[in-house]
Amino acid sequence: MSDDLLLVLEDTQDLMQKALNHLETELTKIRAGKANPQMLEGLTVDYYGNPTTINQVANVSAMDARTLTIQPWEKNMLQPIERSIINANLGVTPQNDGNIIRLFMPPLTEERRREFVKRANGEGEHSKVAIRNIRREAIEEIKKLQKEGLSEDEAKDAEKKIQDTTDKHIALVEKHLASKEKEIMSV
Numbered sequence: 017m018s019d020d021l022l023l024v025l026e027d028t029q030d031l032m033q034k035a036l037n038h039l040e041t042e043l044t045k046i047r048a049g050k051a052n053p054q055m056l057e058g059l060t061v062d063y064y065g066n067p068t069t070i071n072q073v074a075n076v077s078a079m080d081a082r083t084l085t086i087q088p089w090e091k092n093m094l095q096p097i098e099r100s101i102i103n104a105n106l107g108v109t110p111q112n113d114g115n116i117i118r119l120f121m122p123p124l125t126e127e128r129r130r131e132f133v134k135r136a137n138g139e140g141e142h143s144k145v146a147i148r149n150i151r152r153e154a155i156e157e158i159k160k161l162q163k164e165g166l167s168e169d170e171a172k173d174a175e176k177k178i179q180d181t182t183d184k185h186i187a188l189v190e191k192h193l194a195s196k197e198k199e200i201m202s203v
Contacts, residue, residue: 020161021174028154028178032147032185039143039189043196046132046139050081051121061093061100070097084119091115124200132200140193144186151182 044054053076060067070076074088074097088094091114098110098117107128111118124132155175162171 018161018166018170021158021166021170024154024157024161025174025177025181028150029181031150032181035143035146035150036185036188036192038146039139039192042139043136043192046136046196046200051078051084051119053078053084055106056084056086056101059100059104061096063093063096070100073097079118082121082123084121086110086117086119087115088117129200133197136193136196136200140189143189147182147185147189151178154178 041057044052045057046055053071056070056076059070061070061073062068063073070086073090073093074086076084076086079085086097088097094112094114094117098112101108101110101117101119106119108119108121111120155178158166158171158174158178162168
C-alpha cells in the first residue's frame with residue numbers, strides 16, 4: 017500500500033474521530049435533569065471588550081444536583097455573566113445575590129425533555145453529515161491517486177476500508193444518541 021494511500025486512510029480516521037469528539041462535547045451541553053458545569057462551557061461573556069468564555073472569568077461549579085453556582089473573580093463581571101446566561105436561552109433564570117450567581121435547574125417537563133432529545137438528535141445528524149462528507153472527500157482523494165497510477169484493486173480495498181470506518185463511526189454516533197436520549201428521558 018502506498019504512503020499516499022495510508023495518509024488518506026489515517027486522515028480519514030482522525031477526522032471522523034474529531035467529528036465524534038465534537039458530538040460528545042455538544043451532548044454534554046444538553047441538560048439531562050441535573051446541573052452540570054459543562055452546560056455553560058460554550059457561553060461567552062464580554063470581558064473588557066473581548067468575548068471570553070465564562071469559565072475564564074469565573075468559577076463554575078455544581079452545588080447540588082439542581083443548582084449551579086458561578087463565582088466571578090471580579091464583582092463587576094456579575095452583570096455581563098448574568099446577561100450572557102439570559103441570552104443563551106438555557107431555560108433557567110440566574111439569581112444574583114451580589115457575590116455569586118446561582119442557577120436553579122427546574123425539573124424537566126415531558127415536553128422539555130422531548131425538546132432536548134430533538135436537539136441531541138440534531139447534533140447527531142450534524143455529526144453524521146460531517147462523517148459522510150469526510151468519507152466523500154477521502155474517496156475523491158483515492159480516485160485522484162488512482163489517476164496517478166494507483167491500482168484499481170488497491171483503490172477498491174481502500175474505499176472499502178473507508179466505508180467500514182464510516183459505518184463504525186456512524187454506529188458510535190447512534191450509540192451516543194441512544195445513551196443521551198435514555199439519560200434525558202429518565203426521570
